[in-house]
Amino acid sequence: DFLRRQLSENYNEEVLTAEGLRIYSTLDARAQRVAALALREELEKLEKRFPKLASKQPGKQLQGCIVALRPQTGELLALVGGRDYRSSQFDRCTQARRPTGSVFKPFVYVAALEPRASGPTITLASQLDDSPLSLATPSGPWQPENFDHEFHGQVGVRQALARSYNVATARLAQQVGIARVVDVARRMGIESPLPQVPSLALGSADVSPLEMARAYATLANQGTRPEVRSVDDLVNGQGQTLERKRVPLPRVLDPGTAFLAISLLETVAERGTAAGVRATGLRGPIAAKTGTSNEERDLWFV
Numbered sequence: 001d002f003l004r005r006q007l008s009e010n011y012n013e014e015v016l017t018a019e020g021l022r023i024y025s026t027l028d029a030r031a032q033r034v035a036a037l038a039l040r041e042e043l044e045k046l047e048k049r050f051p052k053l054a055s056k057q058p059g060k061q062l063q064g065c066i067v068a069l070r071p072q073t074g075e076l077l078a079l080v081g082g083r084d085y086r087s088s089q090f091d092r093c094t095q096a097r098r099p100t101g102s103v104f105k106p107f108v109y110v111a112a113l114e115p116r117a118s119g120p121t122i123t124l125a126s127q128l129d130d131s132p133l134s135l136a137t138p139s140g141p142w143q144p145e146n147f148d149h150e151f152h153g154q155v156g157v158r159q160a161l162a163r164s165y166n167v168a169t170a171r172l173a174q175q176v177g178i179a180r181v182v183d184v185a186r187r188m189g190i191e192s193p194l195p196q197v198p199s200l201a202l203g204s205a206d207v208s209p210l211e212m213a214r215a216y217a218t219l220a221n222q223g224t225r226p227e228v229r230s231v232d233d234l235v236n237g238q239g240q241t242l243e244r245k246r247v248p249l250p251r252v253l254d255p256g257t258a259f260l261a262i263s264l265l266e267t268v269a270e271r272g273t274a275a276g277v278r279a280t281g282l283r284g285p286i287a288a289k290t291g292t293s294n295e296e297r298d299l300w301f302v
Helices: 002-010 029-049 101-113 157-162 166-176 178-188 198-202 209-220 255-271
Strands: 022-025 066-070 075-080 127-130 135-137 140-142 153-156 231-235 290-292 299-301
Touching: 002 022, 002 231, 029 066, 029 075, 066 209, 101 157, 101 166, 101 178, 101 198, 101 209, 101 255, 101 290, 101 299, 127 157, 127 166, 153 157, 157 166, 157 255, 166 178, 166 198, 178 198, 178 209, 209 255
Parallel strands: none
Antiparallel strands: 022 231, 066 075, 127 153, 135 140, 290 299
16 A cells, blocks of 8 residues: 555656556565564464453554565665554554654654754763753643652753653753754654744654654664665566656754764663563664653654
């Protein structure tokens, strides 16, 4: 379905209805099979572990999605929009927008690390304040809390992101300015509405998983934003390869800023909230972030 939508955006109807047309996708067949199996099996494990989450009704079952991109090119390697296409054709990777929780926090740190005329707001050696915070909003005082319901005083930048401290991040976002955080997220590929409110720093905005994957791919690609694509080539009945629209890949972040952000996210995977990824046996360099929305309704891993 996603490939069909992309084809109609990049080629005219005359080309797509021609006889003998062959379409070559960027999808990695093995990765696609593995992703579909992993999503189904892991959701079933959750239901066995927490029986209250299980439901026999298809419309009320736990759902999820997986999307995998090649950061350097934006090629779509795998996309699983739900646990069973037969019961639901809704694509949660591209059509669903959900509160992002803490996977939004790296945008705050990128905004703070970016070089400005007066220098970056923080360095990786900076200390952040994780003491109680209260901000006035039109709906009353906003007082963020940490997941462990404790405050930690002065904490290092690495520790603040690795442990996903809400209060330190919210205070940093105020120091940087929410408008700058929005600007960074936009440049990195987030297109969904981003309300300029203090809670945005902690992931109150609804974003699609594909947007988030593209934004993180921008970091992995050293600050150059990829254009997501699922079509590799089109070959007509005469064996001629048809030209597709070429989209230049813009550099949206300083490579040094992207490097520092990746370094922070490597710490998250080594000894932070994403350390469980190492327990699976994965080796080599891994940069990652977890996210949870209110009442753990949405769980993210990037």
